[in-house]
Amino acid sequence: MADPLYRAAPPAALRVEPLGELTLIFDRRSMQTHVVAPPMPQILDAMGDDICSAAVIAERLSVAFDIERAGGAASIIAERLDELAALGLVAAA
Amino acid sequence: MSAAHTLVDLLAGRRDAATLGRGEWDGVISAARAEAMLATLAHRLADATVPPAVAALFADQRAAAATARQQALWEAEMARRALAPRGIEFVLLKGTAYAAAGLSCSEGRQIGDLDILVIAPDVRRAENALLNAGWEWVKSDPYDDHYYREYMHELPPLIHKTRDRMIDVHHTILPRTHRITPDALAMVSDAVRSHDGFAVLSSADMACHCAAHLIADGDLQGGLRNLWDFHCLTRDFAAADAHFWGKLDGRAELHGLRATVHRAARLARDIYGAELPPGWDRHVTGDGWFRRRLLARDDWGRSRNWLLQQAFYLRSHWLRMPPAMLARHLWTKWRKR
Amino acid sequence: MRYATRIAVGPVQFRIGSDWRAPIAALERLYAGYPRDDARAADATVRLFAARPWRRWLRPSVHIGGDFTVPDALPLPLSMGLLAAEMGMNLQVALGWRRHLLLHASAVARDGRALVMSGESGSGKSTLAALLGEEGWRLMGDEFTLVDPVSGDALAFPRAVSLKNAAIGEVAERVAPGRLGPLLARTPKGDIRHLIPRAEAIAAMHEPARPALILFPRFGGEAAVEPMGEGEAFVRLTEASTNYVALGEAGFATLARLVRETPAFAVSYPDSASGRALVEGLWAEAVR
Numbered sequence: 001m002a003d004p005l006y007r008a009a010p011p012a013a014l015r016v017e018p019l020g021e022l023t024l025i026f027d028r029r030s031m032q033t034h035v036v037a038p039p040m041p042q043i044l045d046a047m048g049d050d051i052c053s054a055a056v057i058a059e060r061l062s063v064a065f066d067i068e069r070a071g072g073a074a075s076i077i078a079e080r081l082d083e084l085a086a087l088g089l090v091a092a093a
Numbered sequence: 094m095s096a097a098h099t100l101v102d103l104l105a106g107r108r109d110a111a112t113l114g115r116g117e118w119d120g121v122i123s124a125a126r127a128e129a130m131l132a133t134l135a136h137r138l139a140d141a142t143v144p145p146a147v148a149a150l151f152a153d154q155r156a157a158a159a160t161a162r163q164q165a166l167w168e169a170e171m172a173r174r175a176l177a178p179r180g181i182e183f184v185l186l187k188g189t190a191y192a193a194a195g196l197s198c199s200e201g202r203q204i205g206d207l208d209i210l211v212i213a214p215d216v217r218r219a220e221n222a223l224l225n226a227g228w229e230w231v232k233s234d235p236y237d238d239h240y241y242r243e244y245m246h247e248l249p250p251l252i253h254k255t256r257d258r259m260i261d262v263h264h265t266i267l268p269r270t271h272r273i274t275p276d277a278l279a280m281v282s283d284a285v286r287s288h289d290g291f292a293v294l295s296s297a298d299m300a301c302h303c304a305a306h307l308i309a310d311g312d313l314q315g316g317l318r319n320l321w322d323f324h325c326l327t328r329d330f331a332a333a334d335a336h337f338w339g340k341l342d343g344r345a346e347l348h349g350l351r352a353t354v355h356r357a358a359r360l361a362r363d364i365y366g367a368e369l370p371p372g373w374d375r376h377v378t379g380d381g382w383f384r385r386r387l388l389a390r391d392d393w394g395r396s397r398n399w400l401l402q403q404a405f406y407l408r409s410h411w412l413r414m415p416p417a418m419l420a421r422h423l424w425t426k427w428r429k430r
Numbered sequence: 431m432r433y434a435t436r437i438a439v440g441p442v443q444f445r446i447g448s449d450w451r452a453p454i455a456a457l458e459r460l461y462a463g464y465p466r467d468d469a470r471a472a473d474a475t476v477r478l479f480a481a482r483p484w485r486r487w488l489r490p491s492v493h494i495g496g497d498f499t500v501p502d503a504l505p506l507p508l509s510m511g512l513l514a515a516e517m518g519m520n521l522q523v524a525l526g527w528r529r530h531l532l533l534h535a536s537a538v539a540r541d542g543r544a545l546v547m548s549g550e551s552g553s554g555k556s557t558l559a560a561l562l563g564e565e566g567w568r569l570m571g572d573e574f575t576l577v578d579p580v581s582g583d584a585l586a587f588p589r590a591v592s593l594k595n596a597a598i599g600e601v602a603e604r605v606a607p608g609r610l611g612p613l614l615a616r617t618p619k620g621d622i623r624h625l626i627p628r629a630e631a632i633a634a635m636h637e638p639a640r641p642a643l644i645l646f647p648r649f650g651g652e653a654a655v656e657p658m659g660e661g662e663a664f665v666r667l668t669e670a671s672t673n674y675v676a677l678g679e680a681g682f683a684t685l686a687r688l689v690r691e692t693p694a695f696a697v698s699y700p701d702s703a704s705g706r707a708l709v710e711g712l713w714a715e716a717v718r
Contacts, residue, residue, distance in 0.1 A: 015679065017686045022661030026682040030167035031160050031675070032256070033682055035665055086227060086255075088167070091174060118471035119445060126475075126497050146443065146470045153528040160678035393431055393447055393477055394497065 003055055003074075006081050007093040008047040014089070016041065030088055043080055044089065051093040054078035096120030096392035097317070103134065104321065105366040110141035118147055120392025127394035128317045132158035132201030158201045165189050165204035168258050169291055172207060175226035181219050183209040184284045184292045186263065186302065191322065193287040198325035202318075206250070206259040210294075212281050213264040220248055220262070228253050228260060266305055266348075273309055275301065275348035296330040296337065297344035304357035305350055308383070316387045317364075324361040338370045356380065360387065431477060436468065437461045437519075440576065440587040440635050441529065444519055445472035449480045450490065453511030460512075460590045460611050460624055463632050474526060476518035478511060494518040498525040510614050513622060516592065520573060523587075524672040530576035530585060531677060531684045534670040537570035537584050537639075538562045543717055544584040544639035545709065546575050546692075547647050548670045551619070554649030557597040558705050560625055564604050565706070569631040570639065579677070579684045582691065583638035588631050590624035598623045600702060643716040644694035645709070651698040653708060663694040 015026040023041045025034045039061070046052075046060040058073040084090040094102075100121050102108035113121065125131040135151035135158075143151065169189050176183055185193055188204035211219050228251040248262045266275040280302070284292040294302060303326060307319040331337040345354040359380050361367035364387065389397040431447030433454040438444070439461075448454050476496040480486045491505035492514040498521055506514045524532065535548035536559035545567075547555040556572040563569030570586035577584055590611060593601055598621060602610060611624035644663060658666075664685055668674045674681045693716055699705035 015682065017682075019661040019664055019686065019689060020659035022659075022664075024661070024664060024682070024686065026679055028679060029163065029170070030256075031164045031678045032167075033668070033674075035661070085174075088171060088174075092178065115469055115471050119475070122471060123475050123497065144469075144471060146473070149529065150471075150473055156678075156680070157528045157676055160676060163678070394475065395477075 003053040003078070004081070005051050005053055005093040006047070006085065006090040007051050008044050008049075008090050009088075010049075014044075025089065027088060032088070034087055034089065039077070040080060040084065040089075043077060043084065047090070054081055057081075095388065095390070096124040096394075097128075097388040097390040100124045100128070100130070100134065100390075101317065101364050101388070104130075104137055105364070107366065110138050110143050113143075115144075116392075118144065122147070122150070123392060123394035124390045127390055127396070129203045129315060130201075130318050130321065132203065133318070133321065134201070136201040155201060158203070161204060162192050162199065162202075164258070165207065166192055166289075168207040168253075168256070168260065169193060169209075171226070171253075171256075172209060172223070172260060173291070175222050175228075176219060179218060179222050181211060181215050181222060182281070182292065183211045183219070183262075184281055184294060185287075186210055186294070187306075190287075190291075190293040190299070191326075193289055193291045194293050195287070196326065197329055198322045202322075206261050208261045208263060210263045210266075210277065210281060212278060216248065216262065216264050220251075223251055223260065223262070227255060231259065266302055267309055271309065273305070273349045273353070275305060275350055279347065295344075296326070296334070297341045298348075300326050300330065300341055301345050301348050301350050301354055304345075304354040305348075307357050307360075308353045309350070317390075320357065320360055320364060320387065323357045324365045324367050327358065327361065328367060338373060342372075356383065360384065364388070431479070436466065436472065437464060438467060438470070439464065439519075439589050440571070440585055441473075442523060442527065442587070443467070443470050443473045444476060444522070445474075446476040446478070446515055446518070448478040448511070448515070449486050450478065450492070450508055450511060452508060453478055453492070453515045456512040456612065457515050460626055463626065463629060464635075465632075474519070474522035476515065476522055478514055478518065481505070494521065497522050504618075506617070510617050512611065512624070513614050513617055513619075516590070516624070519589065523574060527576075527673060528676060530578055531681055532671055532673045533575045533577065533667060534573070534672070535575040536572045537575040537586070538567035539570055539584075539586075539637075539639035540567050540713070541717075542639055543642035544570060544575075545643045545645065545713060546584060546641055547645045548667060549647050551594075552649065554647050554699070554702075554705065556591055557593065557600065557649075557702060558647060558709070560591045560593060560597070560601050561604070561702055561706060562709065563591075563628060563631060564601075568634055568639075569627045577641075577684055577688060578638065579680045581638065582640070582684065582687050584641050585638050586631075586635045588627045588635050590626055593623050593625055595620045601625055641688060641692045643713055644689075644692050645712070646694070646696045647705065648696070648698040649705070651700065653700060653704045654698045655708060655712065656696045658694040658696055660689045660694075663689045 013029050017024045023036050043057055046057050054074045054077040057077050099117055103110060125134045132154040135154040169185055186208040188202050189207050191199035231250040231252050250259050250261060252259045265277045267273055280294055280298045283295045285295050287293050303323045307323060345351040358369055358373050360383055362369050363384055391397050432449055433451050434447045435454050435458055436445050474497060478492050479495055481493055490508040492508055492511050493505045494514050494517055496518055533548055535546050536555040537544050537546045538559050549555045559569060559572045569588055571588050572591040574587045575584055576587055609626045614622045667685055695712060697708050699708055
């Protein structure tokens with residue numbers, strides 16, 4: 001099954017402001033404001049500057065958050081990546 | 094001196110901003126807004142002596158235009174993300190193209206929809222790619238839909254569901270039913286890359302396309318702004334290339350737009366003080382009609398000369414459609430009202 | 431245009447042109463106490479016009495235009511020309527102002543701090559602001575509040591307050607008759623009368639105030655107060671702003687700062703008295 005590769009927006013492009021339980025992200029390239037909740041900010045952080053697949057991100061998150069690598073994590077992350085791509089916050093690499 | 098005259102005098106540099114009185118500023122600002130040129134004027138007069146309230150308004154406009162420009166270029170980027178993976182090439186047109194290419198006419202220019210040109214065989218696939226990437230049809234009635242597809246030069250408008258911005262996908266430069274039929278395939282073949290990697294028309298084709306919209310599109314809506322685009326484009330291209338006017342002449346001939354492009358150049362001379370080379374610098378009586386229509390804007394921002402407007406509305410449709418079809422179209426349009 | 435006047439409210443200089451004398455006369459009466467600067471060019475232009483020349487006299491109806499027009503908007507009868515003028519002024523600011531973040535909110539100030547009340551028509555924000563303005567608060571505005579991207583302050587935009595239906599009587603019994611405009615009966619928004627802000631509020635219209643409290647009022651229902659998280663307040667305020675998107679990063683930064691620095695609550699209240707009591711209670715906490 002194909003595991004598409006994505007790259008996150010460069011750090012200078014995004015202005016991230018946590019506001020309570022939500023995270024607001026202003027994308028300077030599009031002038032758009034995105035209201036996101038976990039795990040979106042965590043996914044973007046985990047990607048850094050690299051080209052990643054959902055599986056890679058799942059691995060990084062399980063290490064960073066010290067959690068059991070649950071089987072379904074990669075497919076959940078794949079869905080979130082699609083959503084992030086629709087918002088323009090990540091792009092197909 | 095009407096507000097529209099003062100506006101073009103300021104843009105052309107024939108009038109010193111410091112000499113305007115309050116009443117004139119009211120008129121010029123309203124006329125500029127009505128012509129979608131207020132931010133353009135704000136850029137043009139960025140270093141001029143203006144009253145503090147006007148300076149503040151101009152600063153607002155420049156900042157807003159910079160934001161709007163980013164948004165417009167982002168639409169182009171999102172179109173690229175939808176079309177490139179399917180191998181669909183497209184050329185940016187009009188305002189977004191000017192911004193992508195960093196051209197002087199893009200400073201302060203209001204950009205509305207994203208206009209792109211694809212070759213005719215790619216239209217269906219482009220449509221599907223965009224629909225899959227979050228665009229949807231702007232709701233319209235079946236008659237308009239049919240008209241757009243069969244006779245106009247674009248798909249019916251598409252609007253993005255979440256970003257709420259429109260994209261117009263063209264496969265010809267002027268409607269298929271227009272009397273002039275520029276060579277869209279040649280334009281796409283000769284497209285050049287902007288430094289962001291977007292395809293834009295070659296200089297000569299860009300000027301031809303601009304003139305086509307100004308003159309042949311017929312109703313001269315937004316005419317002063319289109320003419321300013323044409324003036325800035327030709328001035329900048331000619332400054333960079335001594336042979337530009339000759340190339341423009343040849344390319345215009347290829348597209349059947351020679352008369353159109355020459356008229357646009359003469360109007361740019363008459364209204365914005367453009368300097369034209371020999372062979373271009375004529376005086377043609379018919380130009381007066383166009384000049385009057387372009388400058389028919391009063392100091393409350395209203396279009397004057399209703400009769401001229403009606404004549405142009407008819408002319409616009411005349412240029413686009415054979416007479417029999419025109420009669421039927423107008424009948425249907427009238428009945429719907 | 432045949433008739434015209436100029437009005438400055440807060441940072442905005444309007445010019446209003448009209449095919450009829452009556453709306454201009456009504457405006458000049460409402461805004462007689464406002465300072466004029468006739469040398470200043472207009473930021474916003476409103477036009478009240480007849481669709482066809484003969485409609486100036488034959489069943490006169492007033493179309494609203496200017497810098498911005500709503501293409502399919504229905505005209506108003508000439509008897510409601512003043513309402514058309516006020517709507518026209520709102521329209522130009524809502525669509526054209528780019529210097530400050532615009533919130534669809536009323537605001538009142540005390541001791542240099544501002545209470546901002548955000549809500550749609552019918553939320554009671556205008557009535558509450560009008561009543562508070564008669565009880566020692568400075569009225570900053572009933573329809574729009576401006577927030578300065580540089581300082582974060584709220585700026586006053588004290589237009590004539592648009593009172594609707596029951597609110598008219600409620601306010602009328604507290605103010606001198608000369609403070610009220612004509613009764614515009616059975617408009618598309620119900621009965622309307624305009625309240626002229628107090629002289630002190632007009633005189634202070636260029637004084638900013640640092641926001642101290644944000645409320646989202648809802649008229650009707652039991653008295654209730656619910657604290658609102660920063661994220662939710664941010665989102666609700668973007669929905670209440672007509673120029674948030676156009677301001678780009680400056681809009682984002684201004685709003686993030688506002689919700690971080692200012693506590694927000696959703697409040698519902700059954701009547702003005704309990705509304706005002708809720709306000710006073712929350713204010714005392716906020717400025718402690």
